[in-house]
Amino acid sequence: MSWICCLLGDRAGTDNVSVYEAPGRADDLTGLPPTFIDVGSADLFRDEDIAFASTIWACGGDAELHVWPGGYHGFEQMAPASTLAATAVAARKRWLNRLLGSAQK
Structure with missing residues (x-):
């Protein structure tokens, strides 16, 4: 089991993940x-x-x-x-x- 699955569970790959959990999704890093x-x-x-x-x-x-x-x-x-x-x-x-x-x- 990867660390991503440990953190996100069934939410992995969905829109129900915050930018704090997946910073690569953030548009504004100001x-x-x-x-x-x-x-x-x-x-x-x-x-x-x-x-x-x-x-x-x-x-x-x-x-x-x-x-x-x-x-x-x-x-x-x-x-x-x-x-x-x-x-x-x-x-x-x-x-x-x-x-x-x-x-x-």
Whole structure:
């Protein structure tokens, strides 16, 4: 059973799902805090993640998007010693450091 079915149950795929449960359905993402999005190019959620970042940008928000070449869903947990995983984790840490560093000024 996927996490989507655990959360949504019989409502999965219907119009009876709020944007808080499925943020990819939101048309207006105005007011979101800075958002980091990364996904592998072979991940089944790739297109949804790219669309989510695009919607944030279209609403004037700040999003950093990384699409990791050859990455599959969960690659950083399944192959944590790989160069790709190390690069992805380092990018997340750099983003957080930039975000938190600017918040402290």
